[in-house]
Amino acid sequence: MINDHTYGPAGFVTLPDGRRLHYRRRGSGGPAVVFESGMGMSGAIWGLVQPRVAERTTTVVYDRAGLGRSDPDPGPRTLDRLVDDLGHLLRGLPDADPYVLVGASWGGPIIRSLAATGEFPITGLVLVDQSDENASEFFKPRARRQFALTRRLLVPMARTGLTRRLGGRLGRDLPADVLHDHLSLDFGVPAARTMIAELDGFLDDLEKLGRDRPRLDGIEVSVISGTKITRAERNQRPGINRAHRVTAERLDRGRFVPAPDSGHHVMFTEPELVAAEIVRQLPHPEQAPNVH
Structure with a gap:
């Protein structure tokens, strides 16, 4: 691997079943900021946020199993399985704790669930337009039909290059090496x-979260919510924003953070806001460099 990558030198953590998870680490000091991506995405989505944070502390960007340069997982990719993999990654990182965890979309429930175990010294969480169990929109017939259609069409769309043409536009401002990873791997x-x-277990796991919400007492949590209503999300976005507010209000130390210029992909459209929320959870944030 190239050692002068934007994210830093590459490393691998080997899981108990022999699978390897790929990660890159850059920066120094603590707490270490670990980035968890959204569903089906590698760590390449953080290319506009990680450099800002690495100026301040240690950063770790990794690829979940089956994504980026990590080995695939032959087993079901349930939320419990994803949380277990992240736990093994943290145990395998040398001299990295304590942690601030950052999760986008489905990464939000993953980092919340891990923090709730109490196993790791986690000082803060940043949820970037997370998949939220309080959003009833996810459980409506329209959303279920959309999920079923996605399952049916996603592989054919990937084979024809359509997913890259549609999704790759968001990453056009990424650093060149991260953009290469994004386009070639995601x-x-x-x-x-x-x-x-x-996606197979998404709704079941989300319903389970609604019944048994992760306890995050004593942990500072920033709930970033993209509040820009685009044509594609006009039916869902208001309800998702309300759900994010509810989540922030129910948390012991929750903070609702609107992202007015963003829909779902805040890390691409307002990376400076995401970086600022991460930095404010680090020790003495007033001494941090200007992340804008």
Whole structure:
């Protein structure tokens, strides 16, 4: 691997079943900021946020199993399985704790669930337009039909290059090496199959979260919510924003953070806001460099 990558030198953590998870680490000091991506996406989505944070502390960007340069997982990609993999990653990182965890979309429930175990010294969480169990929109017939259609069409779309043409536009401002990873790793057939595997248990796991919400007492949590209503999300976005507010209000130390210029992909459209929320959870944030 190239050692002068934007994210830093590459490393691998080997899981108990022999699978390897790929990660890159850059920066120094603590707490270490660990980035968890959304469904079907590698760590390449953080290319506009990580450099800002690495100026301040240690950063770790990794690829979930079956994504990026990590080995695939032959088992079901349930939320419990994803949380277990992240736990093994943290145990395998040398001299990295304590942690601030950052999760986008489905990454939000993953980092919340891990923090709730109490196993790791986690000082803060940043949820970036997370998949929220309080959003009833996810459980409506329209959304269920959309999920079923996605499962049916995603692999054919990846084979024809359509997913790359549609999704790759968001990353056009990424650093060149991160953009290369994003375009080459996030829109192919392996990534599509992994997304389908993660989507299979999505609604069941989200319903379970609604019944048994992770306890995050004492942990500062920033709930970033994209409040820009685009044509594609006009039926869902208001309800998702309300759900994010509810989540922030129910948390012991929750903070609702609107992202007015963003829909779902805040890390691409307002990376400076995401970085600022991460930095404010680090020690003495007033001494941090200007992340804008």
